[in-house]
């Protein structure tokens with residue numbers, strides 16, 4: 312069965328949320344929902360989820376899965392908030408425990424935080440299958456940007472997370488904890504081993520050259536045109552990727568995002584005064 316896909320681009324974070332379904336009235340998966348966050352005030356916001364939910368209502372879709380492609384460093388995930396409002400099961404790649412452990416150490420998370428993936432309903436190992444209503448999907452482990460990176464293949468569509476960007480945007484950085492350029496290259500090779508006409512859906516778009524936002528391409532277009540891959544072998548890619556990563560600053564929302572996202576979108580527990588706080592580690596990042 313051919314999946315229908317509706318995508319939402321968040322201008323504030325350049326993140327794309329995808330809804331995969333089998334037509335009006337069906338069950339759906341929401342991939343990488345966004346929780347708005349204003350860093351200056353420390354306020355979370357619902358504008359992105361409200362837009363998404365208006366579409367779910369309009370198309371009469373029931374949320375069966377809320378799927379994360381990885382622990383994002385550039386936006387807060389709306390997964391937990393969406394689950395509270397719409398139901399569905401939270402899924403992410405099994406490698407999330409590695410990322411949870413690293414960031415729980417860095418942020419000295421409370422003793423009750425368990426870096427065991429239990430904040431999610433399902434941890435996908437490589438090749439595991441899931442059903443989204445009548446649609447069959449497979450999770451492919453695609454680490455390199457982060458250890459838990461996972462690509463969800465649903466029929467002729469694949470949701471690649473932060474592995475590839477659009478062909479004119481290249482590939483994702485590999486300098487976060489647990490990232491590895493060689494591993495990313497192997498993951499990209501697996502994605503590009505799918506049939507050439509496979510529709511690939513990006514997790515981000517940074518609108519290179521000031522063009523309009525785009526998030527869908529194909530395996531064939533990535534092979535022919537991706538500015539980090541076309542005409543380059545693995546060694547060349549790894550060297551270029553590492554050199555470029557040394558020039559990149561940290562994403563604006565990394566510090567708040569990872570503290571929330573390792574918890575599947577649950578905010579850190581309230582302190583004795585009833586207020587929840589995020590931490591800033593000094594001189595560590």
Ligand SMILES: [Fe+2]
Nearest residue numbers: 382383384473
């Ligand atoms: Fe990312």
